Amino acid sequence: MKNIRCAIYTRKSSEEGLEQGFNSLDAQYEACSAYVLSQASEGWQLIPEHFDDGGLSGGTLVRPALQRLLAKIAAGQVDIVVVYKVDRLTRSLLDFSKLVEAFDAHEASFVSVTQSFNTTTSMGRLTLNMLLSFAQFEREVTAERIRDKIAASKAKGMWMGGTPPVGYRPNGRSLAIVDEHADTIRFIFEAYVELGHVRALAEHLSARGIVSPVRARANNGATFGGLPFSRGQLYAILRNPVYTGRVAHRDRIYPGQHTAIIDENLWQRVQAKLEDNRQGRHQTRQGGSALLQGLLQDPHGEPLVATHTTKGKVRYRYYVSRSLHHGFAANDQGIRIPAREIEKAVIQALVDLLSDPFKLASKMSLSLAAGRLGSLISQANETANKLRMRNPALVRELLIAVHVHSSRLDLQISAAQLAILLGLDATSDTAAVFTHAVPVRLFRNGCSLRLVYDNNTLVSTDGAEQGLVRTIARGRQWWKMLCETGLDIKDLASREGVTASWMTRVVRVAFLSPRIIDAALAGTLRAEIGSTDLIGPAAIPRLWEEQELLYLPGT
Missing domain, CATH: 3.40.50.1390 (Resolvase, N-terminal catalytic domain)
Known part of the structure; x- marks a missing residue:
């Protein structure tokens, strides 16, 4: 015992x-x-x-x-x-x-x-x-109560705590301007209008030695800042309406109780230029339907470019190593990944990351007041829902790059941008980027690669592999014809225009375990299994248990 x-x-x-x-x-x-x-x-x-x-x-x-x-x-x-x-x-x-x-x-x-x-x-x-x-x-009721209180307070223009944006310091339920830091903010807005691109703005600030101010956190006194502004930090600053004397809450903006750092005219010019740049990127993406265009890199650090092929009326999209796409590399020296698979893997990884916002806040080294837990949960769920809808602008705001390795994907995520999407106030001084590793391995299938999860199932958006489904359907159809007509395999094969050996192997597929049939229709067989794997001379063992050991993941 x-x-x-x-x-x-x-x-x-x-x-x-x-x-x-x-x-x-x-x-x-x-x-x-x-x-x-x-x-x-x-x-x-x-x-x-x-x-x-x-x-x-x-x-x-x-x-x-x-x-x-x-x-x-x-x-x-x-x-x-x-x-x-x-x-x-x-x-x-x-x-x-x-x-x-x-x-x-x-x-x-x-x-x-x-x-x-x-x-x-x-x-x-x-x-x-x-x-x-x-x-x-109890958690949901508490979260609702917290959300309602935050919404009511922000509607009155109050500052609800947390690390204030650069240029301000806390002043009760409002904000007071820090003149030295406010000058930096004004310079950032004016320089962006002149330069027109955040990347150029970041380089301009770095060349002039302008860095984020060193400040102390309210909760523990730890200092942060003193580093060059990242692109994510600059985007967060340029989009933050707090600098116009207003307070944002979700998709609404209210008059604040604090003094503006920039005037309305400068704010509108900056927003117009940001929107113009975003529309230009959006139109480029829509033309190629490539959600991750410009973000992917292969194991050698080479960019992956979006491409497609057409068979009949069906369009198949891929991401291909640039040298392979332009014919400068052999097939085994570059990678070619189905676009929908890697897009699904990246989206799902971001959604999973948002499913535990407390762990995420810790990973981003953000302090979180107890009274803001409900708001964090709500904002995380809202952001996850937008990602599930494949919002291209949101994906590109969050991701700096995606590095594809043989056994994982490394997502380089803008911590500052993610923080502001989650309703956290310490956005402009959050560490620029953090890495999230996704355990997905590459599996070669013909001339392209497939993505496979740890449980040996494909990262597939298309469900069942159609060739496999057709083989199963044909095997069952031929078996039914053999039973109903009384013909032997040789005669039926002659009538169908195939060899008797081929028909014999296909008919065996009709005797697969029901669990395997269900998995084939759902697209959850082992990653390496295709239609040809089921019609080998010894592909179908007699016992269902032995079949399931061969073809089902995790058995």
Whole structure:
């Protein structure tokens, strides 16, 4: 019988009575240890270490004994946590869901001895799921309340905290101008009108030695800045209406309570030039339908150019290494990737990144006030939805470059631009770029490459491989004809204009496992499987289990 290691956790909110010889912590421990002893026949064993938090509130997870217990669980030294009541662990449903996630991540369970709450049983897990549903409801209600408060405050022109844009400092619920920094902002706007391009503006500022001001963060006093302005930072500055004395909230702009740094005429000229440049890029992309044109680089650092071929009425788009496209390289020295596959992989990677905005904010080294969590979740979901709709302007605002390697894609993402899309205020001074690695490998299929996920399925937007579907359909059709006509394979093959050997191999496909048929129609067979792989002399084993081992991913 497997030994199940049990740890008892006890907690008391106040210090009153802890000096007594037998206090509340002792009573909890005694009841829990008796329960563990009653389960000895199931292999439960109590570990000797005590985890007692005396005089500590259940409203926080920052408790010494609880943190020691979580460390033990993470180290795989505890299988079950035993508590007197659930509220001894925490009084917050949100914290409770975090603890459950930590337990589940290391295959640990917990038991409440006085509430018949045991996540080692199906009923206990049902109860747990109900509690987590309420926790989700609590989070959503809190997020709505926060969003409403932020919207109402910004409608009044208030500054809602965070790191202020360059040129300003916090002044209560408003902003005050920092004259030295404001001069830099005015110069940036005026220089952009003269130069007309952000890339040229960045080079111009760098040549003049103009860098982002060194400032201190409000929450911890850490300094940042003092580096050359990146293109992402400059885009964020040029599009920020705060410099005109206004406050932005989502797609609305309200009069602010602070003083403008630039006048309305300069603002309008800059916005017009930005829009002209964007329309020019948009028209170029629309003409080639190439979402990632100019962003992709192959493993040798060579740009990938968009191209296409036409078969019949169907247009197939690809991204090809520039030297291969122009005939300067052999097929094995460049890469050729189906455009829709890599576009789907990149879009999905960005959407997945936005699914955990708290982790994303940490990865971007952004400070985040607790009162802004709801707004962050909402903005992340909104941005993800726009990406799912393949918004080309948004993709190009976020991505600096995409480096294609044999076993991954490296997405170079503009942290400053992403921050402003998420409604974070520290946009103009955020680190310029961060890299997000996507575990997708290249798989050669003929003269082109396919993208394959870790589970060995294709990154495909087209579902089933049509040649494979046709082979399965033909195999079933011929088998039905053999059954209905009474002809042998040689006669039917002669009537159909194929060889008997070919028909025999195709008819075998009719006896594939139903799971394989479903996977073929869904386009989720192993990446390397095509129609010709199913018609080899020994391609179809007799047993379905053996077939599934050959053709299904993860088996």
